[in-house]
Amino acid sequence: MRISMIGTGYVGLVTGACLAETGNDVWCVDVDAAKIEELRQGKIPIYEPGLDVVVRRNVEQGRLRFTTELKEALDSSLFVFIAVGTPPGDSGEADLGHVFDVARAIGASMDSYKIVVAKSTIPVGTTMKIKETIRNVLDGRGRGDLDFDVAFCPEFLKEGSAVEDFMKPDRIVIGTENNRTAELLKELFSFFTFREERMFAMSVASAELTKYAANAMLATRISFMNELARFCERVGADVTEVRRGMGSDGRIGSAFLYAGIGYGGSCFPKDVKALIHSGRQAGTPFSILEAVEAVNVEQRRWFFEKIGARYGGDLKGKSFALWGLSFKPNTDDVREAPALDLVAWLLDGGATLRAYDPVAEGNARKALAGRPSVARAIEEGRLRFGSDNYEVLEGVHALILLTEWPLFRKPDWERIGSLMAEPVVFDGRNQYDPDRMKSGGFVYLAVGR
Ligand SMILES: NC(=O)c1ccc[n+]([C@@H]2O[C@H](COP(=O)([O-])OP(=O)(O)OC[C@H]3O[C@@H](n4cnc5c(N)ncnc54)[C@H](O)[C@@H]3O)[C@@H](O)[C@H]2O)c1
Numbered sequence: 001m002r003i004s005m006i007g008t009g010y011v012g013l014v015t016g017a018c019l020a021e022t023g024n025d026v027w028c029v030d031v032d033a034a035k036i037e038e039l040r041q042g043k044i045p046i047y048e049p050g051l052d053v054v055v056r057r058n059v060e061q062g063r064l065r066f067t068t069e070l071k072e073a074l075d076s077s078l079f080v081f082i083a084v085g086t087p088p089g090d091s092g093e094a095d096l097g098h099v100f101d102v103a104r105a106i107g108a109s110m111d112s113y114k115i116v117v118a119k120s121t122i123p124v125g126t127t128m129k130i131k132e133t134i135r136n137v138l139d140g141r142g143r144g145d146l147d148f149d150v151a152f153c154p155e156f157l158k159e160g161s162a163v164e165d166f167m168k169p170d171r172i173v174i175g176t177e178n179n180r181t182a183e184l185l186k187e188l189f190s191f192f193t194f195r196e197e198r199m200f201a202m203s204v205a206s207a208e209l210t211k212y213a214a215n216a217m218l219a220t221r222i223s224f225m226n227e228l229a230r231f232c233e234r235v236g237a238d239v240t241e242v243r244r245g246m247g248s249d250g251r252i253g254s255a256f257l258y259a260g261i262g263y264g265g266s267c268f269p270k271d272v273k274a275l276i277h278s279g280r281q282a283g284t285p286f287s288i289l290e291a292v293e294a295v296n297v298e299q300r301r302w303f304f305e306k307i308g309a310r311y312g313g314d315l316k317g318k319s320f321a322l323w324g325l326s327f328k329p330n331t332d333d334v335r336e337a338p339a340l341d342l343v344a345w346l347l348d349g350g351a352t353l354r355a356y357d358p359v360a361e362g363n364a365r366k367a368l369a370g371r372p373s374v375a376r377a378i379e380e381g382r383l384r385f386g387s388d389n390y391e392v393l394e395g396v397h398a399l400i401l402l403t404e405w406p407l408f409r410k411p412d413w414e415r416i417g418s419l420m421a422e423p424v425v426f427d428g429r430n431q432y433d434p435d436r437m438k439s440g441g442f443v444y445l446a447v448g449r
């Protein structure tokens, strides 16, 4: 089938490449000319395991193309996917500016029947507003005769395993206004699952809300565990043991119960805020989600204070090695990464930092440059980036683990001990065994144990 993917970011590029991989002809469209140029030259603008191979293969085989010209792509497509960003607005609402820009551009460019499928995460009612926007532009062009359908198909991929998640989804949700569109979308997505029971056709509104509900539930589990972890510390329990005990109940399950320094990324923080905003607007506030968000904001601060407490609240003259800057392992994405707040607070407290991340250094540098106090600290030489995870340890007072990259899972503790000025480890992701750490001569401070 012929497809236009509008927005070539984490979701658009993965979706476009995977749809091409299953034999479709895909145009990826973006307003970012530099990004499109990079892609045309065979460079992948994001770090996502396995994506480079899929993109290159499909470009070589002529099924995947990149353009800034929407019309060029639309003219040869039946399906038009919208995969642009929906960042948080000032009051937590989803900012739909890019989505409606695209809707207007589709209305201005289309000259034949299309199925417009929103994949961006958008509040209930938005898909129908997209339809109205396209219709208004068509009417304005005197092309009210042109027919089109709209649909909403949420994306559930996780960064760091996006290609695998897309190719082998747990479920495919298809929100449409009519059966014909649902059947066509089922056919398009049937490449990714042989199991009919994994395809959920539903109303557009239900599909829109399914996406927010799933993210909000996962975020709720994480905040629950983070609050539980703080309680565990007070009462002498170990949250990792509690997690194993409770997660073994099939009704609860073991996924997304890991306490740490709070959830980050481009989705959970913004989607929880957006659902809170929608709930308030509808007069049915999500008091649970308000708490989920508050706990998440507190959690990174709680960890920072835990570090400070070891030094009587005074970080001046202390130096720390930081392992990990991305919001989770296997990605270069630092959007809403808890690590960035930790970097800023530690520097504001007077500490000197040496940070290492396998792939996110570039994005972290850009994001941190926007914080004036961090930019000053970089000028003063109080924040440096290392080229490997051992180099940053030389002479530091403690190691702080912020992102659980596989590389950090089983390090050489003897070597680490010999490099550091003091053998202290703050583990923000509960990666190490407290008994082994203590018997290895380390002071080990983790989350909820
Ligand atoms: N990142 C994820 O893991 C993930 C997973 C599921 C759903 N989502 C949702 O998917 C959407 C996209 O997220 P993302 O992380 O891919 O965003 P992103 O910021 O990585 O990419 C968005 C792209 O859209 C482009 N764009 C903006 N306006 C445009 C326009 N008018 N025409 C063409 N291109 C335009 C931008 O230049 C950018 O390249 C969001 O709604 C997000 O909530 C994201």
Ligand SMILES: O=c1ccn([C@@H]2O[C@H](COP(=O)(O)OP(=O)(O)O[C@H]3O[C@H](CO)[C@@H](O)[C@H](O)[C@H]3O)[C@@H](O)[C@H]2O)c(=O)[nH]1
Binding pocket: 121, 155, 156, 157, 158, 159, 160, 215, 218, 222, 255, 256, 257, 258, 259, 260, 261, 262, 263, 264, 265, 266, 267, 268, 327, 328
């Ligand atoms: O037990 C856990 C699991 C995750 N996290 C944190 O939660 C955040 C989000 O992690 P994850 O969900 O793995 O990554 P995302 O790429 O943000 O994916 C989420 O957001 C996407 C965008 O909406 C959805 O498509 C995915 O289904 C959903 O998992 C990260 O900061 C993790 O460190 C925890 O703290 N504890």
